[in-house]
Amino acid sequence: MMTFIRTYEALFTRPTRLRSLLGWYTLSAVLQGVAYILFIPVLRSLFAGEGVALWFLLMLLVAIGALVLFTLTIRSSYMLYLDDLLDLTEAIGDRTVQLPLGWFDDRSTSRINQAVLADMDMLGRVPPIIAPNIINATVIPLIITITMFFFDWRMGLALAIAIPILVILVRWLGRVSRVAAARETDALEAVGARVLEFASLQSVLRAGGGSRGTDTVLASIEEAATENQASLDHRGRPINLSFIVTHAALVLALVLGVHAALGGELEWPIFLALAMFCLLLAQPLALLPPHISGMSDAQRSVDRVGSILHAPVLPEPATPAEPEGYDIALHDVSFGYDDAHPVLQHLNLEFPQNSVTALVGPSGCGKSTILSLIARFYDVDGGAITVGGRDIREIGTARLMRDTAMVFQDVYLFEGSIAENVRLGRPEATQEELEAAARRARLDEVIKRLPEGWDTPVGEGGNQLSGGEKQRVAIARAFLKDSPILLLDEVTSSLDGANEAAVSSAIRELAEGRTTIMIAHRLSTVTHATSIVVFSETGRIEDRGTHEELSARSGTYSQFIAEQRAGANWKLA
The missing domain is CATH 3.40.50.300 (P-loop containing nucleotide triphosphate hydrolases)
Structure with a gap:
């Protein structure tokens, strides 16, 4: 958990308050556990015919405090991490334009797309969903298990014996999930690369006939489905075992509690309260392994985003030198x-x-x-x-x-107008300077015959213009950059x-x-x-x-x- 926190916080340029949020979540879970424990004196007083108002009021106040604290922390985490994830997305964009071209390969577009979309979604779920679920599923059962030892050591021991087994199973699940998540990610990146390739090469594929490139796409999808099924199988084993161990421990605790109550060693009000605790613990303990698996997926997202943010860039001088001429x-x-x-x-x-x-x-x-x-x-x-x-x-x-100004054979224009694409050379240029650059690039001839003139949309990649027209836009941009x-x-x-x-x-x-x-x-x-x-x-x-x-x-x-x-x-x- 601490490793995840460190790597998670390392992604952000400013302090993220994740540890503070985890602290408030833990305090809320402790208050929930205390509220459960206070049910014991309430039930005991009720069975004894004594006044329960004070205990009930105290339990209610603690429960309300836990609820208010949890709600405020959830709200804070959502508000905070919406801003932080926006900053993180911008950081990915800034880093992408700094990376050397050698970093980019046939999967790089899919990798960046995965980081900006799927990984941002996963990282955004950590503070408000994954973290509180894991904390509640560990802190509350731990408090109740300790409490049981004070009232009936046998029931407490039945639950305590399950703890090291669950720890082993959770560690196993964590290892399996990390490997499975990595394989799933590689398979999904391959699917993304093949789909992008299939979409961008439609003219070539259609001219070639045959299967039109669907074979490679379908093969990558099939491989991803196979990896996903294998991942579910591998993760299912420790999850199912932990489910069995958890419920076996709870059943054993209930059996021991009934035996103690029937033998007069445990008061019935206390047994009923402890039995209720066992029933309440069944669901959070059963859901703990899936939450741990979700944490492993989040760790994979952290690693993937980190691989972009921390990818080596070309070194830059602390004090840039001034060239003496341009030879x-x-x-x-x-x-x-x-x-x-x-x-x-x-x-x-x-x-x-x-x-x-x-x-x-x-x-x-x-x-x-x-x-x-x-x-x-x-x-x-x-x-x-x-x-x-x-x-x-x-x-x-x-x-x-x-x-430096550059004009290449294959000109890629950004979706927008002709004017916006030319202005990339010098955004602060005046309209007169823009028109002068267009005349020198012979782009004015193109603009005059287009109904919308400078405001003509070029389409994605410039697909609304011919090759010669795109070249003239690029040359006008170079003239403007000067x-x-x-x-x-x-x-x-x-x-x-x-x-x-x-x-x-x-x-x-x-x-x-x-x-x-x-x-x-x-x-x-x-x-x-x-x-x-x-x-x-x-x-x-x-x-x-x-x-x-x-x-x-x-x-x-x-x-x-x-x-x-x-x-x-x-x-x-």
Whole structure:
């Protein structure tokens, strides 16, 4: 329990008062136990024909006190943890944007979704539901068991013998529940990943025909159902045994009590009161194991949320360094997404300030990796990357992102209007600045023909706009941001002729006066570059120069030109 409390409270940035709430719940349970005990003198006085008003009033006052205290604590826990869980959800969101891209995999979206929805619900149930149920189911029976020893040691002993057995069974249940919860979570994350995959790849699946991807979804659901059934079976054994032990102890206590009462060793009023206690204890003791199992599920939620909040992020400098200019250099850089397959090895490369450098080479040679490292989506395994002579790890991610604009081949727009998506580049921009950025990105042509203009909703991911229109929104955003570093990843590779011409023209204007690095597979794009870097399949630099210089040489670039011209001359006869 204490381990859970520590890990639970560690999730929150401010004190959560969980221990204080547990203390008030315990005091309320003690008062409930005392109210039960006071029923003994009430019943004894009633059987003896004595006045019961004083004892009854005292019992009533204690019971009311327990009820009021419990109600206030429940109310306090709900009000407090609604705020705390909102803060926790925001903390998950803040942490998510700080995590390196290497943390994300095919299950990461499902994992974050699980943490924000299901885990928040589970953690929110701990203070007002799970905790008081466990405390009531342990404190009240413990008080009554101790009381029984004072009136009939045999009845007390019958209940006391069950305590160590129940402790063993509860520990067993806790271990089983932790393992079962972990397996259930993994299975549910797999289902979430497969469902998201199924939804996002409908165009591909429908084009492929066949089962349309339902096989993988159904298989993951079936596996989750199997894990859930196995979890119920494993948890059921200690729960059923604890149910048997609890009721056997209560029955034994009642039998011993009847024997003592019949033998004149126990007063009948006291026996009736103790018998009533046994009946009252049956339900909370029977429900204690399921509550313990719920605590194990809550611990799993704590662990899962903690795995996000405490996931290692890229280190940030205490005092960010100021770059002296915006030339970029890679110094003996090595990097791999895993240890077994390095992508870049001892790479040295310079990008002068206010120049346009095109990266050309076969797929998989590391071009996109270079852009990701410059943007510090990952940290290098060896060497360093500098901007203005300062290591980007010393500059800090916030400053680096402020100085960098990026446009990618696959543009994802946030659900909202065109204006809202462009304003992401600089939220405080005026309408005049917004319109100027749109003109330079050739986005104004799109806005003029849309009925709602700037207020046109782009849809989820931008699905209401064409690929070329989304690119223009992204370029307008980059114009508005006006950063000195520009990273472009195959911006025009999937556009039609008209959009390619418009986007290419906007890109050339956007690149003016910036340190621009672009990945391009179109000859029309790279010919305007100040310098072209040609990579081999192994990720090493094969050649570097202008378009004219490289065209005169044999090698990968010559092959690139030949393929581009062959494709350009292809036509239907």
